[in-house]
Each structure stands twice: as C-alpha cells, then as structure tokens.
C-alpha cells in the first residue's frame with residue numbers, strides 16, 4: 407500500500423493498478439523532484455527541533471546535497487528567522503516560489519507569506535492542515551535530495567495530516583535530557599509507528615554545556631539519557647548536541663548557516679547513513 411492510500415476510505419481493499427483516486431499531480435509537483443522527505447519531530451515543545459532541522463539542513467547542504475525546509479509549525483514558525491530570510495514567497499502560474507537562504511536552502515513557511523513576521527497566524531486546525539498540504543503540493547521545490555519538514559511539537563492535527571498525506575520517507579526525533587521531554591518523545595515515537603515511515607533516529611539536544619575554560623562537559627539538565635532512550639525505543643541514536651550560546655546567538659541574528667559544529671556534521675552523516683539503509687534498526 408502506498409503512502410497516499412493511507413487517507414483513502416478504500417485502503418487495503420483495492421489494488422493499486424485499478425485505483426481511480428490516485429491524486430493528480432499539480433503543476434508544481436510536476437516541476438519538482440524531491441528524493442527524500444524527512445519529518446523532524448519532537449514530543450515536547452522547545453527542545454530545539456527547529457534548530458536541529460535548520461542545522462541538519464545546513465550540514466546536509468555542506469555535504470553537497472540539495473536541501474529544502476518546509477516549515478509546518480504554522481502558528482510558531484521560526485525557520486525563516488533563523489536563516490535571516492526577509493524575501494517574501496512569490497507566485498507564478500506554475501506554483502509558489504519558495505525563497506532561498508544565502509547558502510542555497512529552499513524554505514517555505516507561512517511567515518514568508520504574511521506582511522509582518524510578528525503578526526499572529528490565527529487559523530483553526532483544518533485550515534492549518536490545508537496550508538501544510540498546499541506547501542507540499544503547490545510549492546515549486548524543484549530538484550531536491552532532501553526536504554526536511556519542521557513539524558509542530560506534539561502529535562496533533564498537523565502531524566496526523568502530514569503522516570497521512572505526505573510521502574514521508576522517515577522521521578528524526580529530537581529530545582532534550584529532561585525526563586518530561588523523554589516521556590513525551592516516547593508518545594511521538596509510538597504515534598509514528600501507527601504509520602509507515604521508519605524512524606531514522608533520535609537526537610538529544612542541549613545534552614551538556616562545554617566549559618569554555620577547561621572543556622569539561624557540564625550536564626545542566628541532568629545526565630543525558632538520549633542513548634538509553636533510543637535503545638529503549640529500539641531506534642538508532644544519532645548523537646548528542648551541546649547547549650551552545652553561539653548557536654542561539656547566530657540563530658537570533660538569522661545566521662544559522664554560519665554556525666560550525668562537528669557534532670551536527672556527524673549527526674547529518676549518521677542520518678544520511680540511516681537513510682541509505684532505509685529502515686528502522688531493531689536494536690532490541
């Protein structure tokens with residue numbers, strides 16, 4: 407059964423060849439070739455999911471891949487801000503034209519369609535999910551190796567819609583060392599398992615602070631538990647990231663692409679490996 411069958415009432419009781427409800431491709435989809443769609447998800451808000459999405463995109467781009475980011479965090483969008491994108495999204499007969507970051511990452515976010523970036527987006531659930539669907543169908547993504555989707559926190563409407571209607575190839579989970587964050591990420595992992603995509607792995611953000619004087623790792627939120635948590639959920643552990651004031655400062659200045667981090671580069675390499683292997687590893 408294909409991804410697009412998930413939302414069909416006849417799912418499982420037809421054969422794909424005879425399917426008459428296969429969605430017709432939009433002009434923008436015909437003009438695009440997105441090889442892998444990866445959802446970056448967290449259970450709890452504020453664990454650094456957008457920062458991890460942004461930096462994964464940067465690291466993948468540095469490895470020579472063509473990358474885009476679809477910001478599906480419609481009411482709390484932060485991707486345009488951390489990339490310093492001021493240009494508005496454009497429109498053509500072929501679809502929506504997504505602005506490109508300085509480094510060449512294509513970005514689409516509702517914040518790129520409203521006049522003032524600090525105006526609130528006041529939309530009910532069904533409209534939000536419609537916007538996300540439109541970003542997938544009507545944006546001319548062009549040729550991309552990876553489209554990363556910055557998901558809203560949690561397992562609500564938007565997450566469900568994305569898993570039901572977008573061809574997600576796999577998921578990256580983000581957590582931080584607090585017990586609460588880990589409890590909530592377990593819920594998100596269980597939610598993803600109701601759908602087809604494999605979980606490529608878990609990233610533990612804000613795992614420690616590195617002392618600038620003695621390089622000692624200070625575990626501000628307690629002992630990092632990412633590796634253990636990944637094992638418990640039988641998913642790969644992609645790596646731990648420090649709480650680094652330089653990342654916060656550059657993100658606030660719209661210059662996340664200037665942040666250099668061997669940790670992120672390593673995580674992006676591990677992710678690329680997991681994608682190549684193509685399936686969730688059973689570590690149990």
Ligand SMILES: Nc1ncnc2c1ncn2[C@@H]1O[C@H](COP(=O)(O)OP(=O)(O)OP(=O)(O)O)[C@@H](O)[C@H]1O
Pocket residue numbers: 448450451452453454455456457458479482484558559611612647648649650651652653654655657658
């Ligand atoms: N490793 C890090 N080091 C320093 N600051 C970080 C780190 N990760 C995230 N931050 C900062 O923490 C704040 C929240 O991060 P971010 O917006 O990425 O979280 P989020 O999980 O996407 O939030 P939301 O749930 O609202 O979508 C931002 O100001 C960001 O710059």
